[in-house]
Amino acid sequence: MNLQEYKEAVEKLNLYSYHYYVLDDPITTDEVYDKLYHEVVEYEQNNKDDILKKSPTMRVGDAVRDGFTKAPHLTRMWSLEDVFDADGLQKWLTKTYKLDKKISFYCEPKFDGASLNLIYENGELTQAITRGDGEIGELITQNVKTIKTVPLTIEYEERIEIRGEVVIFKEEFEKINEARMREGEAVFANPRNAAAGSLRQLDSAVTASRNLVFLPYGVGENALEHKLLSDKMEFIYSLGFRKPPQSSTCKDFAEIEEIYEVMKRDRDSYSMMLDGMVVKVNEIASQIDMGYTVKNPRFSVAYKFPAVEKITTVKEIVLQVGRTGAVTPVAIVEPTDIDGVVVERATLHNFDEIDRKDIRLNDKVIILRSGDVIPKIIKVLTHERDGSEVKYERPQSCPVCSSELLDEGVLLKCQNLTCEARVINSIIYFASKPCLNIDGLGNKIVEALFNSGLVKSVVDLFDLTLDKLLELEGFKEKKSQNLLNSLENAKGSEYWRFLNSLGIEHVGEVASKTLSEKFGSNFLHVSKEEIIACDGIGEEMAESVLEFVRVNKETILKLQDILKPLEPVQKEEAKENPFKGKTAVLTGTMSESRGDIKDMLENLGAKVSGSVSKKTDFLIYGEDAGSKYDKAISLHVECITEDEMRKKISGSV
Template sequence: MKITQDNYGQMIEKLNKMAYAYYVLDDPIATDEEYDSLYHQIKDFESLYPHLILPSSPTQRVGDTPLEEFEKNEHLQRMWSLDDVFNSEELLEWVERIYKLYPQATFTCSPKFDGASLNLLYENGILKSATTRGDGRAGELVTQNAKTIKSIPLQIPSQDQIEIRGEVLITKENFKVINQERLENGENLFANPRNAAAGSLRQLNSAITSKRNLIFVPWGVGEHHSKLSSFSALLSEIFSFGFFTPPFIKHCKNIDEIKEAYTHILENRDSYPMMLDGMVIMVDEFSLQKALGFTIKSPRFACAYKFPAVEKSSKILSVTLQVGRSGVVTPVAELEGVEIEGATITRATLHNFSEIEKKDIRIGDEVIIIRSGDVIPKIIKPIKEVRNGSERVIIKPTHCPICQSELLIEEKFIKCQNLTCEARKIESLRHFVSKKALNIDGLGGKIIQQLYEQKLISNLEDIFSLTFEKLFALEGWKEKKAQNTLDSVEACKGLELWRFINALGIEHIGEGASKKLQESFGLEVFEKTYEEIIALDGFGGEMAKSLADFSRVNAQQIQTLLHILRPTATQKNISTDSLFLGKSIVLTGTMSEDRESIKALLESLGAKVSSSVSKKTDFLFYGENAGSKLQKAQELGIKCLSEEEFKALIP
């Protein structure tokens, strides 16, 4: 049939039905030839009448020209992470917490697919944007790539603004095909389907994403204006819009039904075409979700009931040392390859040398390996019964395998303290300029990475050698950005000494310890001996040894930085008549000011701000959405004040 202005809309609808049956239902209603013929007819018509192109046309799934980089995009409603439960006891505890407040609650249970989270925003029925999870508040804008995923409708029959959230997946079978192609092309292999999905979604060239046959499965919503009262009803409506429907979803009225649903999914996990790592449990009633609210990092009305980790055995061939960005040296076992959940495992962490000694793990041992979802494989224990005498003891290192400097050796951790070690330079640089350190505006993590890759900075002191010409020449830098960054670098000179101490990233020496060191030793802090440091109130042996070793290993660089920054070591003026003098205070919940400003105010009044509630806590100050800390403080009889109440007490 010829495409005309009169039947164009009908033909679009017909083609979309063909695509939905093929890509989502896996039940074709037309041959490939019929689909291709209609597709090209529509495409030819749209080339003649581009002003008539409908946003729902399948031709709009083809990406534009490759992007140079992804833009950042904020979610309308935060994408929260789920708390995990790992066994029936933890599940019972989680459910009973909800029943204690709302005994009428019911739950929706669905498979937890192991992929890359994506947030779709629809406005007036049209797909407006697609954004990765990112930090939960904002992610990368990948709309072009999302449009190539056939199971994401470009248009839905709902005019209300709605954020539809789900997981981008690759089937286990398709994962093998992609890795085989990469192997033949000499490319690095994806570790597992989750990595493959995430990597495919974040391609700057959407044509590559289009070839990966990604699947999008909805699991929740963000901002929405639905009149429906339950999550299960809204989810059913979303599936009716043309999205992929998971093979199993159950509305459960009690914990026994939740356990039955979990058992069903667990027993059938291998039959699913996509990787699963557990089951999502969601309070079904929206009114109860709202009442339960959120903790700082996760919703109280949902959790992930994780599958038991998969165990296999393999042989340790050798042990290599991996130096992390913070300088921690981690022993890694090189293994005989063993397949776990579709991925060939050849390496597994040994945690630390204390664990190795405690478990008596040796090179040549047959060991039990455990892996859960995308978690790094871990060695649980050696199978000592099969030893033949050829096994070798794993020797604890004394010098860094990268820079050869002497290592800081503690009971559990071994760490390279050398700030110039190649393995830890990036992390040292990032921490050095961070908010609680030098607090240099304009030098975030990605900017530090860019400057390092362009060889403009290598060591901490290089930050102070940056020039306008060097920054302005970089891709993405304009005059104002370059000048503002240089002004921020200059402004940090003369900062308080504690900030400089904290900026160095010394193991066990955080913000509180840095302030104590400034008050006690002033600018002579890096010349103090182990004995002088350990004599300080609150300083233990590990803290003293770490600072003394760090000062010795990095003596020359510390002096160079002190000469550049010229920090000040002024004493705090603490009000002696303050109500909070010497009091231990815990902050919880969301407040009108940022937490650091409130903490600084309280410390200026002589208070000690702690992160956890105990019998020694004198006050708890709380804001909105206060969580378990408030409940614990009330149970202990600690005086709890709202933000308005405690501010009223401050002169």
């Protein structure tokens, strides 16, 4: 990097910073920013006379924006030095050990939210201030008082600054963006920006509606006398603050690495976004001795996770047709490595998403990969457009069978019941585990059967013979016989499995069980009012059932005749017990399969749901409980272990 490149890099970083901190509208990824920032740091270390006063290395956060009163922090809020791998951590430890060899470390998740400083005096919250430039921030006390995880009073009379991160749970973030889409408003790029934007509302009612969560990570001015940071933080949590998950102490590089790898592995199971782990010297006296550089504390470092956001280019938009005929667009992107996985596709959800984000072919975009979920485009970099971009036109015909598509606005649908894609996906679903669980009917086998002309509908599966299968390429006798045995074993399945296998739109496993228990095979003759009267079934689902029966009654009767599914046995009403009539959710690893525990609870008269809500009565958790546990805590749902559940059942509790 030469002087001119350095000046241009500083301008770029300041532009990125302005969009990130002030506008809550990032125009690049953390990875791109961090890379350029470290190039600037390296140049400045070798060319101290060239350092510009406006260099981002000379500041902590960014300017306070108009609209809020400015307020000073009692003590400065520092930013942290970043390291990105084990070598970087080892170098930081080497520097730290030179200052003090007799130290241990405190590790905690680095939450990806908005930093906040709370000032309490005489036990009352008097000020809440954003980070700002580290010395002066925005006074947003009224907004912060709406955050349920911020105590308005604490049992500590001395003046104290409690620092932390304000986050939005991932599930809540999706709800906020869905609501903004419905109102025609711009969506937030990520939960971090949603948290920052929610804090900076001029109307406190908007902040209150966003379900923000405050997670403390340290203190500023204080008169506490703890010798260890870990003890000091336990005291802070005892004042009524939420304790972050997975904070721990460790003694050396190996233990820090072990904790880091666990956090990195589990990052997607957290309710909130994490972008790394913070490592701090645990001994407070040593922290004081080590002090600060111009920008960072010497006693702490942010050990960042590999980037999950990357910039890439949209090369093509392809279409997929599902079993219900819904046509889903998928973006083909320039291959890019995200945390060791080469990403070439990104979900676009629906055609409204393309229009709303104005996604064009050849656009530069930011994609986000989270866990095993297909990556998604979270932002289009419109400022990077050069004129080569091409607008995407909504298709008029099915990409598989060429039938005219029904345009429902958000969705496009192929209405051709004999469309190859619809038939193949319907058969795959019919044979899947939650349905009839037919071994040997994977994607490639179903495609081969369809393309051979032997199977054009699920009914045709039961006309297959050994002779017919042996005529197909790749079908040996053992493989063919196993498939025929699996088809035979599907007969006599529980009625709810049969109902679920039909693939009625909006009707999944839970609704299939409800309808089966209530009506059995008589569901073919029930009215809309009778269906709606069932617990958990609304008008849309009822209409879907009635329409499916109207169109497919003959096929349903044929399948019933072939499969002879077992009519549901009327269960005896469960005796009184702590779970009767209650809604429970299971999470984590149990001593036996969750399916068995689910069956046991249902036999006790409980309803077992797959997600936590305000209607949940119990969360029953095992080892490695994830985001469901966090959400249950936030909703004040009673959380019990598997052992506690069994004690309740046996009447010990």
